Amino acid sequence: MKNFLIATFCLGILFGCSRKTIPPKPNTTLDNNNNNNTSSGNVFDSTTAGVITADSLSIAAVSNVMVVADGYGKLITPQQSIPENSGVSYNSLQLSKGFTVQQRANLHARYSIVPPRVLYVADNLSSKSLKGNYYIYNKKFWYWKKPDGLYYLDQKYYQ
Numbered sequence: 001m002k003n004f005l006i007a008t009f010c011l012g013i014l015f016g017c018s019r020k021t022i023p024p025k026p027n028t029t030l031d032n033n034n035n036n037n038t039s040s041g042n043v044f045d046s047t048t049a050g051v052i053t054a055d056s057l058s059i060a061a062v063s064n065v066m067v068v069a070d071g072y073g074k075l076i077t078p079q080q081s082i083p084e085n086s087g088v089s090y091n092s093l094q095l096s097k098g099f100t101v102q103q104r105a106n107l108h109a110r111y112s113i114v115p116p117r118v119l120y121v122a123d124n125l126s127s128k129s130l131k132g133n134y135y136i137y138n139k140k141f142w143y144w145k146k147p148d149g150l151y152y153l154d155q156k157y158y159q
Helices: 002-017 054-064 101-111
Strands: 028-031 042-045 050-053 065-069 118-121 127-129 132-137 141-145 151-153
Touching: 118 132, 118 141, 132 151
Parallel strands: none
Antiparallel strands: 028 042, 042 050, 065 118, 118 151, 127 132, 132 141, 141 151
């Protein structure tokens, strides 16, 4: 009787854990018209039943979050790309400082990636707390707003 209960329990665990949960795929297709020489295509989205142009997608992406400097000290976004009315003081010497070799190794060992060091985030996307304004990048890394108007990676990740 005891062996029968153990076997039933093991079979229950085996069948219960064997199910795969796969989220449904969104029904989007990309339609590039070869008749005209522009690089903008149309994206058909079944959920909104409308057409979104690729140019509007790039504008929406720029207005959301921009990586200003990566973890290696490479400036990704030039000063001209940041909106003028944002109040950001762009100091390329300070922004070009990357993580040290030890900090990069620490980040890579902990998170398997080296996240960007500095971000530009639109004010409507950031959140506010008692410590100041913050933004959560990729649902993992916290960035805090400094007086220059840019968001810097929290130091707890690389110390």
